[in-house]
Amino acid sequence: MFKEDQLKKIGEGKRKWTEDLSKILSETPERLPRFTTISDLEIKGLYTPEDIEGLDYSRDIGFPGIYPFTRGIQPSMYRGRLWTMRMFSGLGGPEETNKRFHYLLAHGETGLSIAFHYPTLMGYDSDSPMSRGEVGKCGVAIDTLKDMEILFEGIPLDKVTTSMTINPPASILLAMYIVVAEKQGVSKKDIGGTIQNDMLKEFIAQKTFMLPPKPSLRIIVDTIEYCTKEVPRWNTISISGYHIREAGATAVQELAFTLADGIAYVEAAMERGLNVDDFAPRLSFFFDSHIDFFEEIAKFRAARRMWAKIMRERFMAKNPRSWMLRFHTQTAGCSLTAQQPYNNVVRTAYEALAAVLGGTQSLHTNSLDETYAIPTEEAVTIALRTQQILAEETGVVNTIDPLAGSYFVEALTNKIEEQAWEYIRKIDEMGGMVAAIERGFPQAEIAESAYRYQKQIDSGEKVLVGVNKYVTDHPPITIWRMKPEIEERQLRRLRQVKESRNNQKVKEMLQKIREASQNGENLMPHIINAVREYATIQEICDVWREVFGRYTDPGYF
């Protein structure tokens, strides 16, 4: 990016500065022996054009909306349209969550995002012995189509897009969404949204798994194949780094493992015979925005550039939409502290700023009380307002990718990219991500990083305000509690549904799912037929558990 004589002059200037600096440091040394990011990347005191001397503007940075998309995926970015403000919500039963959805939409939220309770996430009904103590606590309880109908009461599905954080039973929840839309008179061609549907990161990090990796991938490819033809506006997977990061990964590991998962999905869909340009434009991504500001911005920029290269060079995709890494961001839950919880508002705001400067397409901001429970209405309002202030007061949206050209940010983007490629090469050598997971490779890498970070917190090498520094007592805050009658109501409704539906028909539909599971036929049409007859999530998942077997945690530590 710089002419040789310019670089020579800069080199001379830097030598002079280094000499002056070393004199000063001999008298008053720097505060720390090493300055590092939260991921332990060492950061220099000063970056100059020398640090990005090999950078080629047109090749490496370019223009928004144009390959390699380092500056963003849309030509106008936030000047055209703001990111979608999408608050991850789910509490108690569908009634409570429907009320929360209406509240958030009335307060300026622009997209929905469902948090399911653990039994739904794991493919159990509320009345299963496995669900004892869990109903409605970490999200909304959904057992049958009946619950989904209540969840979306008064919400027109052709007017809003919905993201569903759901993995093993993702196809079932998508089927329910399609049928709810159908009952509203909205065609599946017109609905928009996302299912997470990313099982590989479940084995690596989030750990809501049910079936072994291979049948899990098969069901995912079924949803990709079906949606490509029938639900064209649906994002079929949200390839997620968020949970990898929350489990303790570094920024580089988050990026590398996520893209390696993406590679595995593209390969699996192509093996099915799908054309890459037919399905790749509907793949989406989901990243964490952690507290280390510049590291996160560099990570987002590197992610776009890397995915563009992967899709164009490795998979020979021709459609520019296949090259684009579109992503949702959530601020880092693991950066929040139970101590002095109001500080979490500040942390979340910085993290949201990093996500926006990194060019996110949608954003969830955590609430101050989320280290304790599902957020209260008051807490979630502050979190939503944080995004609105960012979008409409701070002015950071006025120009696209404002940190491009910063010697530091460009150098850090390059460094993160290089280190992430190294991991991807290693995973390729192992035979791809499924093989790497079977060897426990990403799991062990993450556990190692998590342990190292905890040691750094315990020793005070890294600071957590209110936890290992500036510790004071703080008064307790009011937290959301689930009322016991919600569980009773949920169990009562499930009983009523099972009594009033056509049980003969349900049995037939479940048999069809069993046959399709065995003979390899696409499962989606059968799942849609089954949920329309009010088959429960567990009834369908039990068929799969019988046909495919279960995955159990190898318990590495």
Next chain:
Amino acid sequence: MSRKIRILIAKPGLDGHDRGAKVIARGFRDAGFEVIYTGLHQTPEQIVSAAIQEDVDAIGLSILSGAHDYIFPEVIELLKKKGAEDIVVFGGGIIPEEDIPALTQCGVKAIFTPGTPIEEAVKWVKENIKPRR
């Protein structure tokens, strides 16, 4: 010389948040305890039978899903039923301050909430758990 302290780190319920359980398992191992980790998604019955089979001195339960008010009492009840109430039960995770008295009353010896240094948990184990034989 008595044998090393043996601890079962257990992840009950459906939640998959195992970062804390794994960090504490490694921390305990580095502190010289023998550690067995159950892996995720264990029922109270599975945890108690693993504890008895492995002949542990204590069970450390990690729960972040809000199901602590069901799981802890259930584990303690099952230990009593099997005549293994001398196995100490402690735990950690997302557990609201106001829920802790009820848990200690039912027999949970200690609850470690977010932000506890590994060292503090290690110290507590050394002071409060003795090898049962």
